[in-house]
Amino acid sequence: MTIFISMCLCVNHVVTTPAAARPRDISSEYYPENLLSAKTFRVPTSLPSLCVRKGRSVAELTAIAPDLSGLIVILSSIASKKSVDVLGGSLVKVFDGGLLISLFVDYTDSGLSPEGIEHSLGGIGVVESLSVNGALAKGVAVNSHMFPLMMGDKRAVVxxxxxxxxxxxxxxxxxxxxxxxxxxxxxxxxxxxxxxxxxxxxxxxxxxxxxxxxxxxxxxxxxxxxxxxxxxxxxxxxxxxxxxxxxxxxxxxxxxxxxxxxxxxxxxxxxxxxxxxxxxxxxxxxxxxxxxxxxxxxxx
Ligand SMILES: [Zn+2]
CATH class of the missing domain: 3.30.1380.20 (Trafficking protein particle complex subunit 3)
Structure with missing residues (x-):
């Protein structure tokens, strides 16, 4: 599963913000020719709704940070635990301006329980809330926040x-x-x-x-x-x-x-x-x- 918001340096003149939080703001920098650019970076993208990894320990980890700095801190904290593998996720701007990140993680090799991961990350002051939802069944986790699904300002289904x-x-x-x-x-x-x-x-x-x-x-x-x-x-x-x-x-x-x-x-x-x-x-x-x-x- 790929991360829904990929951290790449590919800037498109038309869509400059992540799809999950995409405001429909077509600015004065709109150039139609960019729409057909052969240089566009494309990658198969999994909707971060369901994660299935047979035989593995997976969980959904959700954190709300007040700003981008707080988000980077929580990501750095996760990255420092090398035995926790991030499988994919989504990033959404919430109503008060904070950033909600929801990640599917494979923590099999950490030996920790979902509660153990939450406890080890929970001491970070820049995060407003953090929760780890354990698997529904062995190797199966589901996104508990993603509703309704939106395309611009319209509700969508897949x-x-x-x-x-x-x-x-x-x-x-x-x-x-x-x-x-x-x-x-x-x-x-x-x-x-x-x-x-x-x-x-x-x-x-x-x-x-x-x-x-x-x-x-x-x-x-x-x-x-x-x-x-x-x-x-x-x-x-x-x-x-x-x-x-x-x-x-x-x-x-x-x-x-x-x-x-x-x-x-x-x-x-x-x-x-x-x-x-x-x-x-x-x-x-x-x-x-x-x-x-x-x-x-x-x-x-
Ligand atoms: Zn055809």
Missing amino acids: FAVDYFCDMMEHLRERLGEAANALLYDMGHKYGEAFARSLRTETSLTGDELVRLSLAEVQASGWCVLENYQADANKMVWRLSVKELFECSKRRPGASVNRSHFFRGFLSGLFEEAFGLVNISCVETLCQANVADACDFALWV
């Missing part, structure tokens, strides 16, 4: 892609082709609402709003944008994405493209961004079949 794809497949088995039309319609509605909200927040429109939206869905784990081409005069767009959640189950030899929700999302997004109606969107190549990416074409 589904596992495999389960979501299974649900879509089940829908196709029940409804046949009608299921694809339904998914397209749902995606279209989502794309409209998504673009409208982002436009209200940023005042961006057109191509810039599309680029920002695609960057945001990438940050939400939907897919990785590989290529985006726009012909503003002809009102024609092409884009290519990889690892799209809808098409993540590879089926070599299949000839049917799998994306219906996302192509609906794109049509709704582009309509809202450009103030148009009836934008068509087709998936011309699909990674679920034999292609390296899912390619989409849009036109008025």
